[in-house]
Amino acid sequence: MVKKEETVVTLSLEDKELQAKDVLLLLERHESECNIRYEAINEKLASQSETLKTLDMRMWGIAALIIASFLAEKLL
Secondary structure, eight states, X not given: OOOXXXXXXXXXXXXXOOOHHHHHHHHHHHHHHHHHHHHHHHHHHHXXXXXXXXXXXXXXXXXXXXXXXXXXXXXX
16 A cells, blocks of 8 residues: 655645646645535435435324314214
8 A cells, every 4th residue: 555645735825836736735635525525414414314204204194194083073
């Protein structure tokens, strides 16, 4: 396994001599941070999907109870 050497690059608007390799390092760091964020977002969405399925089933159950109570009232 090759160990990648990490270089810290700072960027300022006054920096006119920014090299392409510096920009590449900044973009790689930004991309890795975004990937971490996207993974966290996807995990949250997956857990919320399960919660929404449960709520959906409860809502259908309540709708069935409302209809059943209406029909029971009409029959009696």
